[in-house]
Amino acid sequence: MSNKVRLMQGNEACVEGAIAAGMKFYAGYPITPSTEIAEISAERLPRIGGKFIQMEDEIAGIAAAIGASLTGAKTMTATSGPGFSLKQENIGYACIAEIPVVVVNVQRGGPSTGQPTSPAQGDMMQAKWGTHGDHPVIALCPSSVRETFDLTIRAFNLAEKYRMPVLLMMDEVIGHMREKIEIPNASEIEIVDRKRPSCPAEDYLPFKPEANLVPLMADFGAGYRYHVTGLVHDETGFPSNSTDIADKLIRRLVDKVELNKEDIITWEEENTEDADIIIFAYGCVARAAKTAIKILREKGIKVGLFRPITVWPFPEERLIELSKSVKTIIAPEMNLGQMVLEVERLCNKHTKIERLNKVNGEIIYPEEIVAKIEEVL
Amino acid sequence: MPSQLVDKYFRAEDLPQIWCPGCGHGIITRAITVAIEQLGLEPDKVCVVSGIGCSSRAPGYLDFNTLHTTHGRALAFATGIKLANPDLKVIVIMGDGDSTAIGGNHFIHACRRNIDLTTIIFNNNIYGMTGGQYSPLTPKFDKGTTAPYGNIDRPFDICDLASGAGATYVGRGTSYHANVVTSLVKKGIMNDGFSLIEAISGCPTYYGRKNKKGGPVDMMQWQKDNAVTVTAAAKMTPEQLEGKFLIGELKNKPEPEYTKEYQKIIDNLKGSDI
Known part of the structure; x- marks a missing residue:
């Protein structure tokens, strides 16, 4: 079967990539210049049995996406400028609670409302340092429509593999530009799913890392009842005031990326x-x-x-x-x-x-x- | 039979809990587990979500799928969970400041959507975890550490707020009237839509001490003396009701539930062109 050749804009390619990667849930809030990602997700997702919800604000958009991810769904939220600032709180939550989620930022001019319809690259350091505390960051940056498709898939794969938020740092030009793209067949696309536990529920330690430093993740509702918190926690998931546990946890979260750089970095x-x-x-x-x-x-x-x-x-x-x-x-x-x-x-x-x-x-x-x-x- | 409840629904290894002596939160948490017990819910399919604050520590002690989120955001996380997997029974526990100040926007919109979440607000009229600052539920002229001369904000009535915003089941209980809380939580869980139960809880450590309300027993006595059931209130004059508050079921008007409405869209699209 021949691959589909299409003319599409970057924001559309982002949604197509997300769906190819297995996205089943999108929650967001309208904001220029990323809105098409929400609009196209709203149209496409229910057709494949997925869910779309427009939340009351940007914070709720990422929160709902994180909640949905805990049930096992691959989830995404997208935003621009001021919305990226608002999402920082729960980007940090997804880092410490180790919940996969893809966060797209179609960058526009800032600060504040700035230049809503103009391109910019002003959020690159915010991507790294925007949420408080030491935390791991993976941020990908496409420069064409086709690459937006590919990197959205990769963002999902990395989020699943390392149990963390992955940022797709687009810009208004890439988001709105139209290019011809050849969509690969599903068989040509590498898809990564989070590793789930298979042990008896009583043996499951939700935050005990495997060799690659990433713990196995059970879906809520799958019979492994466990606790998830944004507080520093031990391997059971329960909060801890131990300085040793805090040190070990924060270093492990950062090392998930630091020690797997070779697997992650591309240029x-x-x-x-x-x-x-x-x-x-x-x-x-x-x-x-x-x-x-x-x-x-x-x-x-x-x-x-x-x-x-x-x-x-x-x-x-x-x-x-x-x-x-x-x-x-x-x-x-x-x-x-x-x-x-x-x-x-x-x-x-x-x-x-x-x-x-x-x-x-x-x-x-x-x-x-x-x-x-x-x-x- | 508290010990049986503890065995069945609590993570005994994580007890004792962190709440102060005399806090009403433990009683309300227990009342919720009694409701779950009486309904015979399958623990694997129960999800308890909270925000930040004293009340929000409750899920950590409960042996379900539990999620302790960010301040004010519990309902937004819970909305994602419920929409992604409607088979889960999702219960949300929040505090008064958590739900109506920083989480106020999420609160009114969850009510409006009528998504099937059962929300219990532990209302102790104060920010306890941070040491006694006034909240949107602190009565006017009462004191908090940030209202040293008395609070001049007018408080919300959470139940009125929820009703006005579209919640389809609303009720109020107290830590003294724990059985009322259990009964309301049961009905809330059975309501296919957004349910809001306000559970008035005593905070002797901060709210009580700042406002000379006496000890834990005095604060429970106050709940007993000032709560009026909906049935009793119907026979009372406005003068008799002055300074009192209603307990019991305040609203029960089922309407189409959000995730079921969404499922209809999915079902209608089946077989249509992409």
Whole structure:
């Protein structure tokens, strides 16, 4: 059977990816520019026996998605700008209670109501540090419609595998842009389901980690009656005031990502083999970077692209390695310098780092990247 | 037969509970388990969800599928659980500040949707866990640590609020009238829709001490002396009812339940084109 070729926008590809990944529940609240994700979920889910609910606010949207996940359903919520701020409370809850949920943020200009219909990349550090306390973070960043489809599936797979919230950091351009995409057949798509216990209920310890640091997760209603809390808890799930248990738990939660980085981290490189200059770009900006590389290569300037696909955890090792062989890294971002802080932290011993920032609600154009590179050459 | 109830429905290894001596919450928690016992609910299919605060520690001691969520958000989590798996009997326990201040929005919308959740609000008229600050249920002119000169906020009547927002079953009991709580919780669980039971509970440690209400026994005596059953109230004059509060069933008007309405959409779409 041939794969389906479709013209669709990123927000639609997100829902299609989610459904391909097994999403059966969506809860959210309308907000530009992510609303189509809710609208399309509302239409699609009941047709496949799934459930959609529009909650009373953003906080309730993620809360309902987390609740539904406890019954065994694969769940998602999507938002933008102010809604991402509101979701931070329960992102932290899903981290400590170890409940899989996919949280999509179609980024728009901020702070506050900011520029609701304009693209931005201003929430990249919020994705990392937005909820209080030390916690694990996985955040993926697509730069095309097809990649939105693929990364939404991956977000579900990672959420299931590591029992945690996974953030899909889109932007308004990727969300609303239409591209032709070829939807793969179901047989070509790798699907990961959370590992469930098979032991007798009395032997089940809901927060006792397996070798990969992730505990087995029983569905509510499946006969394993256990307690889930946002308080620090022991392996039974019951709250604890023990300093040892607190230390062990928080470190394990963070280590689920830290010690499994090789499994999680992905990035894309283009023309880096002989590059003198590397453009560090992600999301819609990486598209402009690719055009800029073509223009500059035609002029004989050896430029390459490094694009983190998992922005958190950050692809540190490869970027450090590359930085040792290039003269400059240019970091164009639609914010006043967020991911560049990682680049500077990791690479400033090895190479020169230049910023290019824009926060006026416009995309970064290839010509602007070209001009910046010619200026710093 | 409290010990049998403990054996059957409590996580004995997690007892004793953290509540202060004289707190009414233990009595109300027990009253809920009696309702579950009398209805013969299958523990594997019971889910108890709470927010944050003194009351919200109750699920941890109960041997069901239990979820202690974030402050005010219990009903939103519970909505997700119930919609995703309508076979579960979902009971929600919240405090007065938890449900009507930080969780006020979730509260009115859960009532409005008429989703089948049985919600018990442990109303002790104060934020106990944080040390006695006034809540939306602190009576006017009463004191809290953040109302040292008396509270000038007007309190909610939770039952009126729930009725107005669309809850289809509403009732009120107290920790003194534990049997009333049991009976209301039973009927609430049997109501196919959103049920709200306010359970007035005494907080001698903070509310009682701040407002010179005496000890635990005095506070229960106050509940006994000031509660009026709906039937008795019908024969009383407004003057006689001054300063009293109603207990018993205040509303019982079934309406179509949310998850069943959603299932109709799914069923109607079966066989239609995607």
